Amino acid sequence: MADFSEALGKRKRETEQAVSKKRAMKRKQKPKSSLTGDLNLDASAGVNEAIGHMDSSLLADYVAQSIRRFEPDLTSIELEDRYISERAVRDTSDWSFPRTSDTLPQYLEHFTDGPDAVTRLSNAPESCGHPHTIVVTAAGLRAADLARSLRKFQSKDATVAKLFAKHIKFKEAVDMVKKSRIGIGIGTPQRLIDLLDNGALSSKNLERIVIDASHINQKKRGIFDMKETEIPLTQLLLRKELKSRYSSVEGRISLLFF
Incomplete structure (x- = not known):
């Protein structure tokens, strides 16, 4: 028994x-799904709808979660150094329209302070390579789509510049940036880092960084859902010359999550 x-x-x-x-x-x-959940993903439109409903606090927490997800070995002190305060993030949750490439111009106009937003966005600083706006997206093809959408802000004195690696050699990008008065630059995280490190691109006149956070690819992944884009993106956002201006009064840089 x-x-x-x-x-x-x-x-x-x-x-x-x-x-x-x-x-x-x-x-x-x-497979790991988006941190915001599959129910919020509109695959046909290529949009993670959850991003648009997040206020500044939730977006700051969302960034922190993505850092912990792809850099799990960081110490608590290192994580603290990578934290982006909610005060640095512009609350855009009142924007009720779909966040697609077609609506990006209206989004920028809505969140550009001061009179005549179209004129301000259509201008560029006198110095070459000194944009007032940078749009950061995950891939070259998406950057090209956004550049076409933002052409309404381009003129003979203000270029809407494509700043991504696909089909554009780094030397060619450096030469173009050094010779162009750029109002708005659209690029991928690593290429933007490389151009800033090179000195061709300057953040001196930068007023806003727009993160293309709602867009998802065919695999339903956004810029914060892929290690190859999330890590360079957070490295870009945490650059000393940028982070020090997120909460400053003079020369402030606003972070907007599109």
């Missing part, structure tokens, strides 16, 4: 272990 009970208990443990192992395998095989 004792042998039978022992055998029964052993079989029960083996069954439980097999079930646990199977569940673990399923969890491992299941």
